[in-house]
Amino acid sequence: MNSIFGNIDDLYLFCCVVEEGSLLAASRKLQLPVSTMSRRLSALESRLNTRLLEKQGRELVATQNGQQAFELLRSGMESIESSFDQLVSDTEEVSGSIKLALPHNFYRGFIAEVVEQFLTDYPKVTLDLVLSQEQAVPQSDRDLLMTFDVTGLDEMIARPLFTAKHAFFASPEYLQSIGQPLTTLEQLPQLDWISVDHIVDIPVYQDDTLVEMLKIHPRLIVNDIISVCAAVEKGLGIASLPFRHVTEEMNLTRVLPQYHRSDRQAYLVYKQRRYQPKALTLFVDALLEGVKNRAKIG
Known part of the structure; x- marks a missing residue:
């Protein structure tokens, strides 16, 4: 099929290769044979009549056209993933992974108890905590950042924390x-x-x-x-x-x-998406409520 509907799966494969940094890493994530992915990516390039990936050493990297295509497609692919998550969220347990970057004094002083309670309430959620003062800009719709500095984050949602x-x-x-x-x-x-x-x-x-x-x-x-x-x-x-x-x-x-x-105003920052993963939505609400309650008791 030559319509766009015949390309969505293969476009998703392409985006995954670019995100993971190699064909092998993408195949592991998607649990697909490398040979299958290579064949489908080659067919995708033929249908689009453009080179999306090229060899660099032992890895595949995006060409200039491929990088441009990735930037255009990435947000749409995340939205598709989030939409499917939204469709099943009412019938499935809350699950998924969330990455939170924050200074470690934020963790000790404000949210340690919130995080521990959230993981108890939602045992199928995994949390990747990065305790660092360095600002890690959210890259996916499951990344959160706590920061005092929102410079350069105009396209993000910035929720006031304290x-x-x-x-x-x-x-x-x-x-x-x-x-x-x-x-x-x-x-x-x-x-x-x-x-x-x-x-x-x-x-x-x-x-x-x-x-x-x-x-x-x-x-x-x-x-x-x-x-x-x-x-x-x-x-x-x-x-x-x-x-x-x-x-x-x-x-x-x-x-x-x-x-x-x-x-100085602290913010909780994350990518703007129409449909956020349910785990992320619940975690954001828990953080905001936890910090609010802590502020009340000093």
Whole structure:
């Protein structure tokens, strides 16, 4: 059959080869013989009168036309998969795999209990947790990202999770080492800063009014807020810290308490799809509700 309906299965095979990175890996995923897949892909190229894949070493990679075809087809193939998932979701148990990328302090501080309860409630769901501050952009309709930075994620759904309120803190020993009291915002850029990211322009507020944009020069950047707190306690410098990570027992003093950094909004980000897998929908709802309930109890 030469109609598009005769090509859908083979187009799916092609997309799978590109996604998996090799014909062998795709055959394992789809549980089809390599010879069968190779024959069907060759027939697909003949029907379309274009080369989609070419040999590179021992692997098959997309040609320029193939890569363009993959980009055009990928979203449609995911939608077809999701549509079939939706059709059977009311009669089947919730199942499937979900990948969640988030900083590990998010996990400890906000969602560990939610994840554990979700896996108990839905034993056929598997969860791949990536605990890292590095931003892993969702690639499939089963990927989730927790982040404060939604730059470049315009085509994604970004659901607000929680708001982190920040102020400036240093250890008493560090403040003593400066040799003069801190009384003005103009003194802050000259200090040794410790930061969780590479943001160097910090908006400073007094109550609800923006009063200054600080340009800082971090002495230490470590992509974990717990490690930042520990470094500040040891007297290595000053940092903007979220209140929820600062306790009375810590060796920290708030600097210029009349000022604070702008609130930072955390988001749950995932790809926009008309039909999301049921497991993903339920997991997103569980995360949002869990964080909301935690916020109520402080």
